[in-house]
Ligand SMILES: Nc1ncnc2c1ncn2[C@@H]1O[C@H](COP(=O)(O)OP(=O)(O)OP(=O)(O)O)[C@@H](O)[C@H]1O
């Protein structure tokens with residue numbers, strides 16, 4: 001609707017996680033590198049947690065893109081309100097093993113021989129569980145047992161658990177202490193800072209075809225208001241920006257003024273973040289440098305391990 005008016009080729013603020021829109025903050029880079037490294041180096045258990053809307057599923061999709069370019073076979077579970085049997089049936093099905101009517105013991109046997117066969121062919125096998133905070137303790141314990149498939153040097157099945165901070169709490173519970181001890185790599189995602197929020201908005205607009213006009217469309221005072229109202233949470237930034245563009249278009253405004261952000265935020269019933277970080281040039285430059293450095297290192301690492 002507003003795309004033509006603002007000269008955009010596509011919608012810049014879709015809330016579906018699209019790897020093409022990845023804005024590589026230092027934390028996102030590090031988390032993606034940790035996931036990829038864990039899989040490629042056969043580390044066994046890898047866990048990534050983060051608040052709602054901070055980009056976990058987006059990073060999983062980036063990882064899947066990377067894995068699709070290699071010989072890695074993966075099962076990807078994103079509906080986690082499953083019993084142990086349903087969970088095993090689901091992953092067997094995702095690995096194209098027949099699962100219908102099989103008992104838990106039969107499924108475990110099938111999965112084990114599948115993973116071992118792939119290992120013998122020097123192929124990696126990965127189980128990725130998004131929304132893992134919803135998994136029942138019994139299912140998490142079953143997942144731990146799957147990692148018992150190992151040689152003296154490495155795990156045969158790589159497992160990535162991704163979820164909201166409740167997953168960390170779950171993994172801290174007494175019943176799961178054996179699983180917790182086996183976690184080889186942990187990473188976490190959080191809100192963006194003010195500088196990253198600005199870069200995030202600019203990048204999305206540029207990718208949508210704003211052609212160098214991102215700052216005209218969203219001037220610094222508007223970006224600051226978005227940061228304050230979203231608390232730097234990417235999904236909220238997207239929702240606010242999308243609604244702000246619709247609102248500005250309705251007024252035929254050439255740019256989005258800060259007042260629109262207050263209106264949109266109150267329509268969305270968002271409250272101002274109580275302790276927003278101010279813009280700070282010195283810190284910003286350092287952050288940018290770090291993010292660029294990590295991304296370069298990650299690209300080199302990926303090249304080397306392909
Ligand atoms: N670094 C980033 N670069 C570009 N877009 C991002 C980034 N981080 C998050 N987003 C966007 O924010 C939105 C929410 O991301 P995502 O769905 O991955 O969050 P999540 O952490 O999985 O949330 P939930 O806990 O609700 O599952 C998506 O539109 C995603 O594309």
Ligand SMILES: [Mg+2]
Nearest residue numbers: 056057058130
């Ligand atoms: Mg998600």
